[in-house]
Amino acid sequence: MESKAAETAEMVFEEWNGTASTKLTKTATISFTQNKASSSSYSPSIKRSSSPFNHFTRRVLQAFVPEGFPDSVTLDYAPFQVWDSLQGLSTYVRTMLSTQALLSAIGVGEKSATVIGATFQWFLRDLTGMLGGILFTFYQGSNLDSNAKMWRLVADLMNDLGMLMDLLSPLFPSAFSFILCLGSLSRSFTGVASGATRAALTQHFALQNNAADISAKEGSQETVATMMGMALGMLLARITMGHSLSIWICFLSLTLFHMYANYKAVCCLSLTTLNCQRSSIILLHFLETGQVLSPKQVSSMECVLPLWITSWSSKSVNLIHSRICMGVRISSLNSNDLRELSHLAGSHYKKAKYLLLERKGVIKIVMHKDSTAADVLQAFIRALVMGKLIHDGRSPHSESQLWIDKHYEGFVLKLQSSGWRTERLLSPSVTWRANWLIGSSNGKFD
Template structure:
């Protein structure tokens, strides 16, 4: 006799229907209480779903969408689009670099080109080490801002590469500065990607999320290189056409990056999010949700954020600078009144006789 104990309808990534069967021996279970029993699993796969299943397994984490946060898909969509524009532009900038080094010219020296390329790589490596030294510990807490900063620096590097052949006297200097900008991009982008991967992974599947992100980036790279080769061939020798395509793609690149970062709804706290939470709580006694905080958070690149923070403190917009954590309750001035000082609202708490200091 076979009895269906449980049945699961396949909503997983593989589209598999699973049935758990509890089977008893031929002896009547009522007559022989200790009759042997077995559990048998039957799995049925939909034949026509294998192609779509393989695509999902190649580019989406296992268990999607339940294994990642809701902001995963919109972020990855915009991130793939910005990556596509980057690889198309990289073909244009690489073409300009090779022209500046002297590829195709009879007067070009192999040793000279090798030395210029060495200086370029050496400057980039040194810049990456120095950037990690001074800013490495700040990348996790400001992942959104550093992500935009990384792409902004990448755009600067590509602009310098594209401009360098026009200024032969400072070609090597511009070559090195472009490499320096891209080294900052590499460090900041890689570090923030690791932080975002931890955010997306809901089932301790950070490795799977990272691997599938790599597949998506590889596909974008392949398509971008093919389209970039076509664009480079069409615009070869036409300076205005090259710059027109480059500027249009750069504008789209920054827009796509802004949209990607705007989709993020991070649940970790940093100074900016704490300031938003405290400001809302002091003004309205409400605790904002992560989505509400994300909508109010400044996501401009870091240089603009620094200026904003300095201006905001002067105008009374930064509550985290004026609130001190870890103080004893005995040091708080309790009372039944409420003090209003300008735009600040200080609410006094009532302390019970049983209250005591902690820490």
């Protein structure tokens, strides 16, 4: 028996499927037995570990989720994508209703309508949208990174307003062109803000430098949502044709759901970058407890609505950051402010690449022309400390300097250990800087 066993050799192959080494699934075992004495071989024996249907399902899923999912993305990716897909679905359904109304207003299906008239109106609509996108980028392009959540909501709200204009256009024939251009202008803001914030969120989700893969898979998800939305939209448009009340009820109901889904989507996000509001929340908690909040904890505390709505909300937080002006222009200050800055530059800010000036509760930050991203972050953190000291009725400049010297480095290390990215502060671009030369008795500003 032992000699016979020695004369046979067995080779076993295992088949595994998966895109990540930690998430592989064994699909088959192939055994191959050979008799060495007779040099005869036997047919391989294949034992499958999973059904072809399960394998096909996994292959289809790979077209819609990033490679290595869920380990290749952040934990907030899946809930965000679910809500984002639902809001997208409602958008495409409403698009069918608004487009139907718009085409009717242009004159599609009417004998009196002219091709050149409809073409001109459509061209005017597109032209207004293009110009609106350029103007919006010029005024707000540099601020989109710093408030990605808020601008994500604003973008979809502007899209809702654009579709509302399309639906209103048949009701006011005399003002049709104006309403048409207004709707296009509103949607142009959506295109710029949504695209820019989506890029920022994609970078956030990517844990393995797989931003391109995440973006591609999002395209697949959006395509499916678009097809489903178009099918449901055509069905709904067919059912409600000629019934104005039904159209408005459906449109408004879907709009409310769209706004709710967008709000839930951005609330799912736990961004690890530091912007003005998140920095304020973290620092105030640190000053009170000595502990640094995690990105998930801060996400549940920060307000994603615009500031003018936040002030009315019961969820509003201490808005010290709203009273800080970053990158103030030197020539915009009066002589008294310049005189005080001269004194501060020679006393409390000798080693700093920034100057802080407090006026009526507002803290103005003047950045040095040689300041770095780390200096910008430190200047803003010190301004927050000053804001808290002023609120408590204490000396802002001297005590904030003591806090920076004693606690700032440890604070930044705790931020990093809690998962925060501290390489820069996401704030509106600092376009104005200054240079100051400190002499023997006073300071000189260039």
